[in-house]
Amino acid sequence: MCHDTTGTYKKIPTGCGKEKEDLNLVKIAQSVGPPTRANCGACHWYGGGGDAIKHGDLDSTLKDPPYSHDVHMGGEDFSCQECHVAHKHKISGSSTTSAVSEGSVSCTDCHDEKPHSDEHPLLKKLNDHCNSIACQTCHIPTFAKAKPTLMFWDWSKAGKTMKVSQDDPYCITTHHKKKGLLIKKQNVRPDYAWYNGKHRQYLTGDSVNLDGITYLNSPVGDISDPKAKITPYKLFSGIQPADAKYEYLIIPKLWGGYWKHFDWDRAARDGMKAAGLKYSGKIKFVNTKMYWRINHEVVPKDQALSCTNCHSYDGVMDFEALGYKDDPAIVGCRFTKRTDHKEKVPIKKLKPKFWRSKKN
Ligand code: HEC
Ligand code: HEC
Ligand code: HEC
Ligand code: HEC
Ligand code: HEC
Known part of the structure; x- marks a missing residue:
């Protein structure tokens, strides 16, 4: 299974490891690699x-x-x-x-x-x-x-x-x-x-x-x-x-x-x-x-x-399920809390920018 290079060595799937019967074992043995x-x-x-x-x-x-x-x-x-x-x-x-x-x-x-x-x-x-x-x-x-x-x-x-x-x-x-x-x-x-x-x-x-x-x-x-x-x-x-x-x-x-x-x-x-x-x-x-x-x-x-695949309102990662209060780019890493961003809007409430500009 591991060393045959002819691609012909096969086991019987339900045969407890027994190989198929009609194999050319000599050729297989001569082709190991x-x-x-x-x-x-x-x-x-x-x-x-x-x-x-x-x-x-x-x-x-x-x-x-x-x-x-x-x-x-x-x-x-x-x-x-x-x-x-x-x-x-x-x-x-x-x-x-x-x-x-x-x-x-x-x-x-x-x-x-x-x-x-x-x-x-x-x-x-x-x-x-x-x-x-x-x-x-x-x-x-x-x-x-x-x-x-x-x-x-x-x-x-x-x-x-x-x-x-x-x-x-x-x-x-x-x-x-x-x-x-x-x-x-x-x-x-x-x-x-x-x-x-x-x-x-x-x-x-x-x-x-x-x-x-x-x-x-x-x-x-x-x-x-x-x-x-x-x-x-x-x-x-x-x-x-x-x-x-x-x-x-x-x-x-x-x-x-x-x-x-x-x-x-x-x-x-x-x-x-x-x-x-x-x-x-x-x-x-x-x-x-x-x-x-x-x-x-x-x-x-x-x-x-990259950055916005994760840090955006529709990012691939559910930060809350992973134990963060919100997006860590806002609230900080798990071992270093950010204090300067406390007043920021939670990421899930952010609307994509073009929605806002459409209103204008
Ligand atoms: C670029 C490196 C790399 C190559 C090439 C590679 N693997 Fe892996 N594979 C890994 C890493 C890393 C793990 C995780 C192993 C660990 O945590 O110790 C892994 C895990 C596995 C596991 C365990 C899967 C599980 O989670 O139960 C199997 C089986 C496996 N590889 C088979 C293969 C086979 C077969 C090939 C060739 C077709 C292959 N690997 C090629 C890197 C590689
Ligand atoms: C004949 C079938 C077979 C072949 C061929 C085979 N494996 Fe496996 N391999 C298994 C089985 C079955 C397990 C699970 C073993 C277990 O339950 O511990 C396994 C487990 C593994 C694991 C997980 C390690 C672990 O301890 O469970 C890795 C990695 C792996 N094989 C890589 C390889 C690589 C690389 C090759 C080729 C060089 C290879 N295997 C060829 C059947 C095979
Ligand atoms: C947070 C996401 C992220 C993590 C974690 C990450 N990478 Fe990357 N990696 C990237 C991105 C995005 C690029 C493409 C950067 C660019 O444009 O040059 C990259 C590029 C690379 C490159 C190409 C570098 C070059 O200069 O051409 C390698 C190799 C690489 N990563 C390996 C790794 C390995 C190994 C790890 C784990 C120790 C890892 N990366 C962890 C996102 C990540
Ligand atoms: C056995 C060594 C080996 C292992 C293990 C290995 N790599 Fe690599 N990796 C390489 C080599 C060699 C290259 C090609 C040369 C280079 O770009 O550095 C490469 C290239 C890369 C690249 C660059 C691709 C690009 O577009 O330029 C990334 C990304 C990467 N590896 C990620 C990983 C990740 C993720 C793992 C673990 C799952 C891993 N590598 C495991 C050797 C390895
Ligand atoms: C795969 C998802 C993912 C990607 C890609 C990603 N991040 Fe993060 N980011 C995280 C996670 C998870 C943390 C929290 C890490 C921790 O707790 O240690 C984090 C933390 C942060 C933080 C807060 C930590 C600090 O230093 O204040 C900033 C800022 C940040 N990322 C910016 C970025 C930037 C810029 C990029 C692209 C270069 C990026 N992130 C790519 C998931 C990601």
Whole structure:
């Protein structure tokens, strides 16, 4: 999988790692080489059931991307391991969802902590922002630029046949009897959250919020945490089965189970037995959200977010949700309050200037 350069080595997706039968293994063995992006991508671009589905910033476009899609893998023709430096087959780079880590990768492994010129006042201002804002936030303004990624999955609609209408090419709704209702989106603006290098993790048997939203892996950090930075995420929403009495998520038996008989009760009973958890017989579908950190698809510098993309009445960032009283350009940074601007109008009440001039 990692070293074949013929592009023919394939595993059986449901075969527990077994390779396909009709392979020319001699030719493959004679053609091994350092991993190409397609080698790593054979697994990482197709997670979650298809191209671009899982991550939002990793899909087969990265096989041969234009510079405008990704400056490193397009422009510089970087391999994955150029950033994910490996030592003795330990591939660095921590993931959003798994606790396993073989070292981390960061933009500042190669770039300066303050990469913008100090000589110009506005570029210097960008450097000041680097204490509180991750590089990715400004340099990956949207994700899933070339292929739609899965954003919403409603399991409660599985088991029946449904018709869905299709009108927006950037927001695609489909329905499958096995999976339920799915919404894929392309060219998506990330959600922003404080992140200090750790994520919480929902574990088997943890309690769920039966009436509200259960966050499965929220980032750790907030405005008062000096280590945390505002970081871009794909925020994935799900509706999935929970046990209404024991108040935890159900692990249904899908393969050879629900996908064969379409009976949630039976799938829950078999799945929970295998997982070693009690099942009350009462199912409630609950809302869950899952975070996926965005690290790839860095765009050319002239497309990075700049001053008024954030500091304006319709900026991309919800400063209040992030813990600021108002736009920090008015009220000051999190650790240095501004007192001279107290009397200014809150940014949300500002009207764009041409409205005023029209009145005149
Ligand atoms: C055969 C499939 C496969 C191939 C090929 C593959 N990976 Fe992975 N990779 C995985 C799986 C599965 C995980 C999740 C492991 C886990 O749950 O800890 C993973 C995890 C990762 C992580 C997250 C690290 C972590 O500790 O969870 C990174 C980064 C990564 N892979 C990079 C790469 C790179 C770079 C290549 C190519 C050199 C590559 N992978 C090739 C299957 C693959
Ligand atoms: C320009 C540098 C760069 C390149 C090139 C790159 N990555 Fe990454 N990748 C990162 C960074 C930074 C992270 C975050 C890692 C961390 O926090 O330790 C990351 C994270 C990941 C993760 C974890 C995703 C998650 O959040 O669960 C995977 C998997 C991954 N990369 C796979 C790949 C694959 C496959 C390729 C090649 C197709 C690739 N990367 C190319 C910089 C890069
Ligand atoms: C607040 C937004 C913001 C943050 C945070 C940010 N950048 Fe930038 N960056 C920009 C903008 C805007 C430009 C384009 C500036 C210009 O027009 O020259 C830029 C330009 C660059 C350039 C090109 C510089 C040049 O002189 O050609 C690099 C490299 C870069 N950034 C890397 C980074 C890295 C690495 C980080 C994190 C340590 C980071 N940036 C954090 C907004 C940001
Ligand atoms: C393995 C080293 C490496 C890593 C890791 C890395 N970069 Fe780069 N980056 C480069 C090189 C090399 C260039 C091209 C030369 C240059 O412009 O400095 C580049 C160019 C850039 C540019 C300039 C693009 C332009 O239009 O001129 C930006 C912006 C940038 N990187 C941002 C990032 C961000 C954000 C991350 C983290 C997600 C990152 N880089 C991770 C090596 C790296
Ligand atoms: C990605 C969104 C984003 C971009 C782009 C951005 N800012 Fe900010 N800005 C912020 C955030 C968030 C803070 C608060 C940082 C903190 O709390 O440390 C801030 C703080 C400020 C402050 C108040 C801090 C102070 O020093 O008084 C000013 C002024 C400011 N930004 C101006 C700018 C200018 C000028 C640019 C363009 C060169 C810019 N910002 C680009 C999000 C952004």
